Amino acid sequence: MADRRTAPRRRNPRGQGETLRAELVEATARLLATLDRPETLTLRQVAREVGVAPASIYGHFSDLGALIQHVLRLRYEELAQLMNEAAAPAAEPLDDLVARCAAYTHWGVDHPGEYGTLIGGRLPPELVPLTAHGAGEELLGSVIASLAGVRQRRGEPADPERSRQAGLLLWTALHGLVALYNDHGNLPWPPLDDLITNTLSLHTGEPAAKIAQLVAVARPAAPERPVGGHRPAGADGS
């Protein structure tokens, strides 16, 4: 993947200067997703990945920072859309919440590099749309609203302040799950869906069995992880 034996890349024809821009975005996305420590990505790495001179990037982005910012914004929108799509078929508030949260967690675990850079605070804050602008509010807001819907359905009085805090707490719980699962894969983790289920059960007060069904529906073919850690324990560390 790093060792590109392809011909040394032909310059794009006249009208198609935007092609390289797209390639830069694609390569950056690939590297952020692939690298062990995506926060160490450099401009020259991107240039090499595309097969272009480092200076060529400046024609399309002012900075590596601008390029990364662009890619992170795409990833953030992807995640937000994924959550909305997952929740779209929901008939009940609880279905909505479960679908939303399961989508969030699965995306985070399936995209550790992107998750870490986008939400895990691995990049300087000014590069991260979620931190720099209020973008995170949208994601958080959807969780708050969805959880509030569940509570309201159960006849609890609407209380914006409590709802906000409850949603925030649920988000932190899911984030903690994803973050530790990604960063400490050497621990013996139970199946992820069990953890999602229990978390949602705690935060909604609904029985785990009921939630488990909804989680299963949200992702029919949850991939099995080997017992005793989903990542093969990495380097030994002397």
Added chain:
Amino acid sequence: MADRRTAPRRRNPRGQGETLRAELVEATARLLATLDRPETLTLRQVAREVGVAPASIYGHFSDLGALIQHVLRLRYEELAQLMNEAAAPAAEPLDDLVARCAAYTHWGVDHPGEYGTLIGGRLPPELVPLTAHGAGEELLGSVIASLAGVRQRRGEPADPERSRQAGLLLWTALHGLVALYNDHGNLPWPPLDDLITNTLSLHTGEPAAKIAQLVAVARPAAPERPVGGHRPAGADGS
């Protein structure tokens, strides 16, 4: 702090070669605690902070990595001890759990740099005692045991598998709290102790009011945070 106007440092007298070692550890600890992005710490930064030639470090540590590892081990032990000390006066299992978890969370929020490097996955895994060796098990184990104690006290049957999962889930919740609180300080956060209280209430099934009292006892003089984000929003981010 970076601008040391002190005299250019006198070489240590004969028998006291270990003095520099201690200074290196101290400076590294200070930098990991102080830097905005502690994961970018360099060997030369440490040397400058101490006021010594970069090469001098090699007499005491094989590597910047070895030095960081050493410091992180100290921090980890500090945290573990803090939790144990906090729990020591506990009369009831619930007191133990609350004291332990409050200590963990407060330490994490009071030491964002150390927390991020030690637990937040901001450093290459082989440097982090918690990842490289099973050290994290100890911390996790104490939470598991403490939570199991609370459940057992309520007459629930002992079930190691369930206990383990419950403890793990509680840890992930606390971690998520600390991590998001530290990384996204621009969000409007409720008082930290309220979040700790609610988390523990959810995970123990005990009423929030009861927990809140114990949290208050665990840290009598909890510092007030200004409403609307505990960190002054940082750089603007264009």
Added chain:
DNA sequence: TGTACATCAGTGAACGCGCGTTCACTGATGTAC
């Protein structure tokens, strides 16, 4: 139909920087005779 010219899409070499690491060295201080 031919040709001069403008433009587009990038290139290649160079710069200065901070980094980790090496290596021969220095100069104070304790110790053996």
Added chain:
DNA sequence: TGTACATCAGTGAACGCGCGTTCACTGATGTAC
């Protein structure tokens, strides 16, 4: 009591590296006359 020597605790200069950024350039291709 004096002195040669070993050691300790570090120094200073140098190395090669990868990095971000700049700048004058190149060469293909479309357009005006």
